[in-house]
Amino acid sequence: MSDSLERPDLHKSVVPKEADLLSFKMTGRPLPLDDVASEFRLMRDCLKKPLTEEVAIRICEKSGSHLVKLVSPRVDGAHAVLRFDDPDANRKSSILPSVNAPDIPFCKVVYRPLEVIGHSSVSVVDHILNSEDHSGAVLDAFSEVFGEDVLAAMRHALLSEFKSPLKLGAGEFPIIFIPRPGGGDVQITPVSPALTFTGMRELGKRRYQKRDPEGPKINRGKWVDLAVSSKPQNISGAIGGPRVRFLATMPAAMRQGEAELFRFVNGGGFPRWRDEEVSVWVLRYADMQEADATYNNIDTRAALDRTADRLIRDASEFIRDTLEDAKHFAERQEMREQGVPAPPGVAQILIRRHWGKNYDRARKALTSPHFEDRLRKSRSAGEAQT
Incomplete structure (x- = not known):
């Protein structure tokens, strides 16, 4: 295999555009580590003026983690940049430049993320602030092209103690007063990170x-x-x-019923049937089963059948109504075009509620042979009507 195919530097055969060389973003030009100096030369040739020590100091001193001009354009240039580092982090905060227009091309050299193959893509500024395993080779290549004095000036401007702004422009800055621990107030002005x-x-x-x-x-x-x-x-x-x-x-908070429908149409559990009378009738049905075991006659059997049929009928209506509501809800929310999930059975609908000490009685009644028999007859009647 030829060397040109082994190494992703085919862009060398084509003269790259200036936008592919001077940028604040990654340009899609992967570089072997030993080709970084060549890339810096191409970047240098795009500059109309040389990147000198004076320019390096100027653009670095006007770079920070917070740009006060984002709050007000009337801020004086000498007081437009703040630098804050997270005290709990082991890295210096990322910074952005805030320079005059003629200096922007120089910033596009030192702030361009270099896509070195096998390493994270970071800029010259980042290599100085937060050194990585290949930072030494990248900075050596930078000094080889732009000069050791320029690199030294950047190191000094970026790593030395930074002078904080001493005044703010009038007009747009919010003012907040917070109490001091020992009494009195502190005036603060919030500024967002760049x-x-x-x-x-x-x-x-x-x-x-x-x-x-x-x-x-x-x-x-x-x-x-x-x-x-x-x-x-x-x-x-x-x-x-x-x-x-x-x-x-943001959307208004959903009511409980809407939230349960939302969960259901997205694959969650079926909404609960919250009618308090259901618990009363299930426990009454359990009592009637116990009584029927002792006093079994045509009247007690008929009452038992009527109670079971009522529970099955009402639960089935709740399932049908809820499914219809879920379909309409899914259509309004543009969700689940494949349809809503299948509902649980009647017994599961009846048992899904708070029972306290009566859970075992309710479960025994709803899983009894009598209830299962009435369920089968109910399904058969429904199929016959269909």
Whole structure:
């Protein structure tokens, strides 16, 4: 087998487009580890100006886990970035750049996830912040192409103690006061992590897409979006597309009966028959069976038959009505086109309730030869009518 077929670097024979080289996303260009330097050279050739030590410091110092400009565009550039690390994590938080437009191409070099074969796809910035087993080779390749001074400047800017913003723009920032443990209040201003916005963009792609009529339902909520800015690159080139605000309206909580129908049409248990009189009549039927064993005559036998037939008739009606409700519910919810599941038998419907100490009496009555006989006659009568 030829070397070109053994190694997935066939893209070398074709001059790649700039969009395939400078990007904030993976570009689908898998690289052997010893070809990373060649990839950096292709990226360098796409730049209109050189990536210098000064540029490296500038773009790294304007990168953070929280971008204050996402709250207000009037924030001063020197006070627009925050960096917070999770104290319980053993990794530094991911960061995004918030730079002027001329610096975005440089950011697309150091923030592009490099798809090194056999390793996780991470950027130069990530290799510096959270070193992996192949980070040394990737950073050596970077310094070989862009210079050791540029790599050293990036390390210093990313790993040194970061200066926190000292002032905020006026207008859009929410202000919340919380009590101090020792008395008085603390004024706080919540700011969302920058990755929240990229994550919501990916979520929005799934939530707002058109549903395939033959496919599964996408979501159970109503999502409405409103574009508030068409130029998010003024905040961060890594946050593409228009910024949006969204409103998600979730379905109202189901009542107990609706929830049981929902579970049933999705393969769950059959809804319970909650008529309290059912327990009374089942126990009365159990008493009549015990009495019939001692005082057996035509009258007690007829009463026993009538009671069993009443229980069977009412339970059968409950099953039919519930199945009809389940079919309509499934149609409204666009669920289970193959139909609703099969229902349980009459005895199971009658026994599924709270009995306390009377469970054994009820079970004995509903599994007795007399009840089984009345069930058979009921089914035979139903088939004859059909």
